[in-house]
Amino acid sequence: MEQIRLTKYEVEDALINLKQVTLEVTDACNLRCKYCGYGDLYFGYDKREDKYLSFDMVKTLIDYLVDFWKSKKATSQIPKTYIGFYGGEPLMNMDLIKQTVEYVENLKINRNFVFAMTTNAMLLDRYMDYIAGKKFNTLISLDGNSKGHSYRVNHSGRNSFDTVYRNVKLLQQKHPEYFVEHVNFNSVLHNRNSVETTYTFIKNEFGKTPAMSELNNSGIRSDKIEEFNRTYRNKAESLLQSENYEKLSEDIFVGEPQTEQLLLFLHQYSGNTFRNYTDLFIDESELKYRSTGTCTPFGKKLFLTVNGKIIQCERIDHNFALGSVENGRVNLDLDYVVNRFNSYLDKLSKQCTVCHRKKSCIQCLYYIPDIDGDKPVCHGFMNKNDFERFQSYCLSHLAKKPQLYEKLMTEVLVE
Numbered sequence: 001m002e003q004i005r006l007t008k009y010e011v012e013d014a015l016i017n018l019k020q021v022t023l024e025v026t027d028a029c030n031l032r033c034k035y036c037g038y039g040d041l042y043f044g045y046d047k048r049e050d051k052y053l054s055f056d057m058v059k060t061l062i063d064y065l066v067d068f069w070k071s072k073k074a075t076s077q078i079p080k081t082y083i084g085f086y087g088g089e090p091l092m093n094m095d096l097i098k099q100t101v102e103y104v105e106n107l108k109i110n111r112n113f114v115f116a117m118t119t120n121a122m123l124l125d126r127y128m129d130y131i132a133g134k135k136f137n138t139l140i141s142l143d144g145n146s147k148g149h150s151y152r153v154n155h156s157g158r159n160s161f162d163t164v165y166r167n168v169k170l171l172q173q174k175h176p177e178y179f180v181e182h183v184n185f186n187s188v189l190h191n192r193n194s195v196e197t198t199y200t201f202i203k204n205e206f207g208k209t210p211a212m213s214e215l216n217n218s219g220i221r222s223d224k225i226e227e228f229n230r231t232y233r234n235k236a237e238s239l240l241q242s243e244n245y246e247k248l249s250e251d252i253f254v255g256e257p258q259t260e261q262l263l264l265f266l267h268q269y270s271g272n273t274f275r276n277y278t279d280l281f282i283d284e285s286e287l288k289y290r291s292t293g294t295c296t297p298f299g300k301k302l303f304l305t306v307n308g309k310i311i312q313c314e315r316i317d318h319n320f321a322l323g324s325v326e327n328g329r330v331n332l333d334l335d336y337v338v339n340r341f342n343s344y345l346d347k348l349s350k351q352c353t354v355c356h357r358k359k360s361c362i363q364c365l366y367y368i369p370d371i372d373g374d375k376p377v378c379h380g381f382m383n384k385n386d387f388e389r390f391q392s393y394c395l396s397h398l399a400k401k402p403q404l405y406e407k408l409m410t411e412v413l414v415e
């Protein structure tokens with residue numbers, strides 16, 4: 001298999017068909033969660049200064065994107081773009097959110113917009129009518145019951161659980177249909193909760209299956225590693241320790257830690273799945289591939305920080321900014337974007353070419369330590385033996401769980 005590099009055409013195409021614009025509407029937050037990615041445990045983000053994104057910046061960016069969105073090259077007849085509001089706590093900059101929604105809704109352009117938000121729910125009682133009225137897809141951060149939620153504290157160190165619980169219950173009572181269709185939960189796993197306690201609480205109280213995430217294990221400050229290790233809980237282990245493992249893994253199977261691996265395995269190696277009809281005629285050995293599991297810049301989303309940095313997504317270090325919004329204009333040099341991305345691929349190409357996992361790689365290059373240095377080393381690399389172990393793990397897992405195989409094949413891969 002031959003490696004392919006990123007082209008400017010692909011980046012333009014990604015902007016034309018942009019699926020999501022995420023706006024960091026403020027870096028201020030009314031909570032001080034102990035494990036926050038912008039808190040004491042981590043480095044690699046712009047200093048938090050209680051800033052608020054200005055509407056001028058948002059307008060400048062949207063106007064710039066509209067030029068791409070008017071292109072006839074869009075792949076869908078009525079493309080859809082999510083406008084996501086992110087923080088800090090986004091509800092602390094509600095004026096900007098309302099201005100943005102109004103501006104986007106009045107664009108004379110052939111495109112559907114859907115609004116989305118991740119919130120800690122502390123101010124939800126004030127703004128729920130607006131949010132429900134605009135049918136925001138709302139993701140609420142809730143780590144389970146009061147004990148599970150106890151790292152999510154206010155500025156005086158008090159658990160925010162009571163306020164969050166009251167606000168979410170109020171939303172459920174006042175806007176029941178909206179709640180069922182558009183509200184979801186994200187829970188962070190740590191040493192005060194578990195997959196089972198969190199799932200059970202949220203399912204019983206709100207009828208929802210929460211997405212569960214582990215603490216981010218990259219960018220940890222060297223003096224905080226012990227604290228991180230004390231706080232961290234592994235999702236797969238926590239799931240395995242559940243008394244109701246079978247039932248739980250069935251209910252949350254798409255979010256189960258192994259599922260992404262198994263999906264990729266089935267997709268790439270089983271020979272039984274095809275993305276479209278033309279795949280049936282392709283000789284796999286002729287296929288080119290792009291190493292690493294990194295998305296194309298703007299292929300998934302575009303993230304604008306409160307300081308005007310344009311980044312590929314909100315989950316990576318702000319030092320990977322690709323452009324900016326400054327003084328009423330967007331600075332985004334697509335040649336620079338392409339060259340920078342390709343230079344990372346080049347640095348990794350020796351490892352990727354001989355890596356046995358390259359057809360199912362899920363490694364984002366921005367998480368590879370020292371990727372800006374001369375010789376970054378990918379810890380996801382698999383030699384032949386590692387890969388055979390991985391293969392036999394996938395096969396034995398699927399053999400033990402025929403019902404999971406059926407679900408992956410029918411409910412996830414084939415629509």
Ligand code: SF4
Nearest residue numbers: 294295312313315364
């Ligand atoms: S973490 Fe990496 S692969 Fe994932 S969306 Fe961000 S840039 Fe893309």
Ligand code: SF4
Nearest residue numbers: 292352355361378380
């Ligand atoms: S796991 Fe690492 S070395 Fe292997 S293909 Fe992915 S990025 Fe390259």
